[in-house]
Amino acid sequence: MNFNVEVMSSIVNKASKELKSKTLGGVTKESAFEAIQHGVSDALTEGEKAVEKAVKAGQEAVGKIQKELAEFKNKSAKEMAELTSKKDELILKAKATKSFEKTLPNGNKEIRKVNKNGAVMVREVTPDGKNVKTSVTTLEGDYRKTTFNPLTGKPAKSYTNINGDKLIQYDADGKAVSQKAVNVIKTKPQKPTLISETPVKEINNNWAGDKGISFERLYSDGSKESIFAMKNNDGRIYHEGLTKYNSEGTPVKRVISHPLVDNKTTTYFKDNGKKQTILENGAGNNRYKHVTEEIYDKKTGSDVVTKGTWENNTQTIKYKALKDDFGIYSGEYELKVIPKDKSCPVETKIVIKKELDNFLKQ
Numbered sequence: 001m002n003f004n005v006e007v008m009s010s011i012v013n014k015a016s017k018e019l020k021s022k023t024l025g026g027v028t029k030e031s032a033f034e035a036i037q038h039g040v041s042d043a044l045t046e047g048e049k050a051v052e053k054a055v056k057a058g059q060e061a062v063g064k065i066q067k068e069l070a071e072f073k074n075k076s077a078k079e080m081a082e083l084t085s086k087k088d089e090l091i092l093k094a095k096a097t098k099s100f101e102k103t104l105p106n107g108n109k110e111i112r113k114v115n116k117n118g119a120v121m122v123r124e125v126t127p128d129g130k131n132v133k134t135s136v137t138t139l140e141g142d143y144r145k146t147t148f149n150p151l152t153g154k155p156a157k158s159y160t161n162i163n164g165d166k167l168i169q170y171d172a173d174g175k176a177v178s179q180k181a182v183n184v185i186k187t188k189p190q191k192p193t194l195i196s197e198t199p200v201k202e203i204n205n206n207w208a209g210d211k212g213i214s215f216e217r218l219y220s221d222g223s224k225e226s227i228f229a230m231k232n233n234d235g236r237i238y239h240e241g242l243t244k245y246n247s248e249g250t251p252v253k254r255v256i257s258h259p260l261v262d263n264k265t266t267t268y269f270k271d272n273g274k275k276q277t278i279l280e281n282g283a284g285n286n287r288y289k290h291v292t293e294e295i296y297d298k299k300t301g302s303d304v305v306t307k308g309t310w311e312n313n314t315q316t317i318k319y320k321a322l323k324d325d326f327g328i329y330s331g332e333y334e335l336k337v338i339p340k341d342k343s344c345p346v347e348t349k350i351v352i353k354k355e356l357d358n359f360l361k362q
Contacts, residue, residue: 106222106249108132124222126150132222147220149174149195156195156220192219205230212239222247236260288312290360297329304329305353310360315339319356335359 100112104124111123118139124132130153135145144160154174159182160166169178198216205212212230219225229240238260244253250269257264262282269275273296280289292308307320319335333356337347351359 104248106245106247131155147222150218150222151196151198156193192221192223194218195220203228203230210238286312299328313340317360319351322350 098114102110104110108124108126111125113121113123115121119136121134121136123134126132130150131148132150133145133147135143137143142160142162144158144162146158147156148154149156149172152172152174154172155170157170158168158176160168165182167180167182168176171177195218197218200213200215203212203214204210210230210232212228214226214228217225217227223244223246226243226245227241229237232238236259239256239258241254241256243251243255246252252269254267254269255264264280266278266280267275268277275294277292277294278289279291281287288310289312290308290310292305294303294305296302297304304321308318310317316338317335318338319333322330322332322334324330331352333351333353335349335351335356339346
């Protein structure tokens with residue numbers, strides 16, 4: 001029973017029943033004194049019960065804290081990290097009140113949960129349910145993020161700002177092997193580390209009858225690289241490529257090369273449909289490097305090369321797309337030819353795209 005207004009009213013009612021009435025009204029002095037004594041006695045008894053209950057609750061809370069501390073006693077940093085990691089998810093599962101799910105562009109699922117204390121847990125899982133990464137943020141600002149090996153679902157590394165910024169590394173079995181302090185403000189973002197490679201697959205070029213291989217590299221930040229290589233009949237690689245995808249499954253870089261003719265094309269995919277392409281040709285006397293920038297023009301509904309630089313041993317050619325009075329790409333380019341020989345004049349002219357392409361092929 002709680003020692004509150006209701007308890008006090010009960011004590012008063014009980015005491016009042018012991019008041020003995022006089023014949024002409026009122027109560028006797030003796031009965032009043034006796035009633036008061038009983039009331040005070042009951043009040044003290046109930047008070048003692050309330051105090052005992054509070055002490056018991058306090059002892060239970062202290063015992064729980066002592067138990068938590070005992071778990072960490074004489075533990076190494078690696079063992080403490082593992083215990084903390086397990087508690088993160090258990091607490092949120094126990095107290096979660098709201099959740100939200102969505103499918104990401106790369107096919108993975110993002111699951112977001114909020115518990116009663118305001119803590120938020122965000123999980124990314126593969127279509128078959130394996131963890132990719134998990135982050136927990138409390139209302140107080142404590143943060144923990146764990147990245148998993150997408151093949152095994154076991155943790156690869158964790159970052160936390162609890163008691164200082166720390167980075168925890170795990171081995172292939174998901175056991176913490178190291179913990180070090182990091183300075184988030186002064187250090188550069190950690191470079192994604194290679195987690196694993198998928199099994200190599202054989203591929204065929206049905207048209208030429210050549211064979212090749214393909215496989216993927218998976219990284220700690222959820223990104224990946226798809227790689228292929230084709231060999232001709234004498235076993236030499238004549239065509240190979242790499243496409244890098246970010247954690248959302250969007251291509252960000254592509255490299256295509258032809259080793260036998262020393263030719264390589266690198267394309268960087270940027271936001272808003274922009275991309276930069278670098279073509280390097282190093283075969284024989286026809287060595288050159290051509291860098292272009294391209295966008296998707298919504299006004300014309302087509303891809304437009306906005307500018308470029310072509311360079312070989314004798315000259316550098318720079319060009320840029322021109323717009324008309326209405327701000328629409330006109331299809332013309334201002335071209336500037338800059339000889340490496342400083343004694344030769346710089347040539348400037350206006351050309352259309354077809355003329356530009358022919359000029360660069362010379």
